[in-house]
Amino acid sequence: MEAVRRFLRTPASSAIGMLAAAVAFGGATVGLFMLAEHVRDSGLFGRLLAVIGFYLAGAGALIVTLLLLMAVLGPNLTTKLFIVPNKMLTPQAVRDLTAKEAAPATVPIAPRQGVLRVIPVKPEWWLDEDASTDDAAPVVAVADVEYRLPGWDPYDVAVPAGAVDVVAWVPRRDGSPGRRVRNSIPVPEGRVGALVFRPSSLPELPGTVESLDSELTGNPSMFRLALAAAALIGTAYAAWQLAAR
Secondary structure (H helix, E strand, O other): OHHHHHHHHHHHHHHHHHHHHHHHHHHHHHHHHHHHHHOHHHOHHHHHHHHHHHHHHHHHHHHHHHHHHHHHHOHHHHHHHHEEOOOOOOHHHHHHHHHHHHOOOOOOOOOOEEEEEEEEOOOHHHOOOOOOOOOOOOEEEEOOEEEEOOOOOOEEEEEEOEEEEEEEEOOOOOOOOOOOEEEEEEEOOOOEEEEEEEOOOOOOOOOEEEOHHHHOOOEEOHHHHHHHHHHHHHHHHHHHHHHHO
């Protein structure tokens, strides 16, 4: 029974998501088009509302397409086809991160404790002119205790087992802190709970403190999704035309 529930969970959640996206984006698009038609004599304002409506319609079509493909193809195949991993996450980089995550703990573990392993990634393009990877090192605050990491190698901290609050940042050259990012990381008792820290000193480019699995997901390919949406819309239109004859 549990296997059946797992099998139906993705299609059911995708169907709910498609319905919600269709109602939200479709309603907003229709409302904007009606408002644009009502104020079309105002010139620029009416055209602006129509353009926003077109963008909302396109975004809704992409979201519905992605959810439909997840329901039909499954999340794994959909991820392979339409999610583009970060360019820096090459297979070798993934193997290196996985090896760092699986390495034995370097600090003793007391009863009811686990080890939080911080794996900082050294992304030069995320640091502005006030910080460089040569003279800046990450700072991590675990459960309100601050740790200044000696470098960019993995760093282990013994913590009580359970959810651990983590705040991380990279100091600037002038001594001021960079953008602070925070997350809650689960740490199992007697084992290592690893996280990947992608720091940023730019407020406009937020860093992340996330689990390794989330880091490796990547971003949706808008081009591939647009092609899939166009193919689905074309197929639906052709089927409607054939049925109308």
